[in-house]
């Protein structure tokens with residue numbers, strides 16, 4: 168089916184123009200003035216913005232943690248993403264101890280395939296590095312997988328040593344792949360957690376106090392040095408501190424190929440939220456910081472020090488003993504109540520996949536911190552470019568997938584868990600008022616979201632074969 172979008176205020180990362188856009192089948196075929204197409208469905212876009220579908224570079228769907236699982240799977244998480252204007256979602260594999268990367272990819276694929284409701288891919292976690300894993304990495308780009316993730320925290324579980332990170336970086340550079348980094352100081356965290364528990368400190372605030380900001384800065388700096396030595400591109404996920412944002416800025420000035428991502432919760436909340444009686448809702452890793460960090464991150468988004476906004480969506484119920492109704496059925500999944508008596512047992516993660524574009528629009532564009540083009544760049548085109556998906560995704564060009572968001576910049580909305588689509592029982596932005604929301608969302612020319620109506624279903628999302636050699640922005 169062909170669709171002609173008429174009189175749309177088209178916004179991409181590089182231009183704004185009032186014109187028409189023609190979709191033929193799954194692709195955009197033309198953009199210009201006074202387009203015509205016999206038999207096409209005509210959508211009058213007067214008063215609406217037309218944006219490329221959002222690309223979320225960072226989510227955790229159906230992820231096992233602390234004896235439970237993140238409460239959105241590839242269907243419910245993708246559905247919530249679509250309601251928020253995101254049409255491509257990347258999550259992660261989980262490598263088991265002694266396991267191969269291939270095995271982890273197969274496990275991930277078996278969860279995603281058949282459930283996916285938007286287009287998708289994954290980053291390949293390298294959490295147990297050895298010579299056979301090293302030998303496997305060069306086979307990944309041919310499978311469309313071009314990004315690897317390493318950790319400097321979670322000792323004994325996810326962390327690999329700095330020497331191994333350096334090896335992963337060298338292999339990645341040779342293969343045109345990108346290394347992503349979770350930057351925290353695992354040694355210091357282990358020591359501080361041990362001391363806190365020994366002193367009887369069990370409340371959620373100790374999650375933040377045992378993961379201090381200096382650990383993120385130090386771990387990030389070490390990795391920047393390794394990337395500089397290896398001449399390998401590095402992408403630091405979920406930057407939370409002014410200190411690391413500043414280090415990224417300075418390394419980039421020196422020509423080190425390093426990029427950064429932050430997430431909405433690090434722009435809005437602080438560790439003070441963890442002191443509340445329901446503080447477990449705000450437990451995520453790295454933890455929330457200070458107002459000064461919030462402001463520094465907004466500035467880093469505006470000045471180009473940070474290239475993307477991902478969600479790190481990793482939802483857990485606040486009280487998983489009480490069911491909610493999701494798509495007409497009751498469901499309860501064990502969640503943050505597991506850590507009611509001990510902060511180290513609270514599943515780490517925050518729901519947010521649905522709100523990324525809405526929050527960035529109201530508090531970025533409407534408030535004057537970001538231009539509308541920069542908004543598109545941070546939420547769609549930069550993630551697509553960095554992750555090897557551009558211009559198929561993140562663009563409005565002839566030949567791009569027709570992933571299109573019609574955005575009503577005047578429409579008001581108040582966030583509430585009762586109306587949001589994420590499968591969890593709370594919303595950190597409850598009561599927050601927004602101006603500007605998506606009113607229609609298309610995936611490859613197919614209408615997925617029409618106001619409050621959901622027209623998608625499990626399995627319509629497609630695995631995306633990504634290209635190696637993506638640019639460093």
Ligand SMILES: [Zn+2]
Nearest residue numbers: 225226227479
């Ligand atoms: Zn994450």
